[in-house]
Amino acid sequence: MSATSLRLVAHGHTAALRQARFGGDDSLDEGGRRAALALSPAGTGRRQGHAVACLSSPAAAAVETAHALGLAPTVETALTDCDYGDWTGRSLAEIAASRPDGLREWLSAPDAAPHGGESVVALRRRVGRWLDAQRGAGRRVTAVTHPLVIRVALVHALDLPLAAYRQFDVAPLAVVRLTDHGPRWQLRLDAAPAPADW
Template sequence: MSATSLRLVAHGHTAALRRARFGGDDGLDEGGRHAALALSGLGRRASSGDTDACLSSPAPAAVQTAYALGLAPAVETALADCDYGDWTGRSLEEVAAARPDALREWLSTPDAAPHGGESVAALRERVGRWLDGQRGLGRRVTAVTHPLVIRVAVVHALGLPLAAYRQLDVEPLAIVRLTDHGPRWQLRLSAPPESAAATPPNG
């Protein structure tokens, strides 16, 4: 089987992300758009032969990030953000005030879904199935998605305990590279694109 190379890109900043809100359909805010445009060299290299396909979460922020990078994404529902149920659009602070026990349960138990949506364990199963399906295809794929999706993808790819996702921090526009050499995925760390050095502070 041919090796697959995945470049997982976290979408840029949104108002909801800056305010620590659960999910939502926000597009990129001004700072997020400018930061993504500053990384457009990534998209130029990808479109010129560095990638075979660009995929994106259905969320506006992910689609807009892909286009800002100079890519033309195809929507992949498996890369959608976690379904936060009735917490969607609410801030961490609001949920902590209204349902502190439920929030503690969600933060400490990956199988819990006190909001009535999708547990982190269910998210890992969904993302893990998609990731496993990419193995051996020999494709170079750029996928723009959400920080939590990337965190559980890394946990799945490296065979880590699910609770380890809490120890991973994925910032907006972070890039994680996975390659399926041998029997398991390998995490590849490399220098950022040259254009990243010119990225202005998010504002």
């Protein structure tokens, strides 16, 4: 089996992300679009590197981020954001005011889904299956997705307790690199994204 190099990229800023809203399918806002374009080979004056596979969440912000980076994404449903059920589109402040017990439950119990959508446990299962399928493929993959998806992917890849996902803070356009070596994924933290290597 050949090693796989996997870059997980958080999509750029959206209005919902700036307003701490759960889920939704917003496009990039103007700041998010400019920031993503600035990271592209064209935006940095660098040439595109050799071809890599690009996968993307179906969400508009993820697809638009991939295009802004100069990539041609293929939609991968396993990279979809958590299903927040009836909380989708509502702000954290709104839920804290209207359903404080439900919010506390969701934040403290990864198997809880008080919103009627997907629990963090279910999200980790979905993302973990996808991540496991990437091992040994011997290719370079850039996957543009959501911060929570990246957080649970890291927990799965590093074989950490699920509660550790709360300790990862994934900013818009953050890049996490994983490579599979032997029986485990290895986390690599680069000095800065290398646009020519997208």
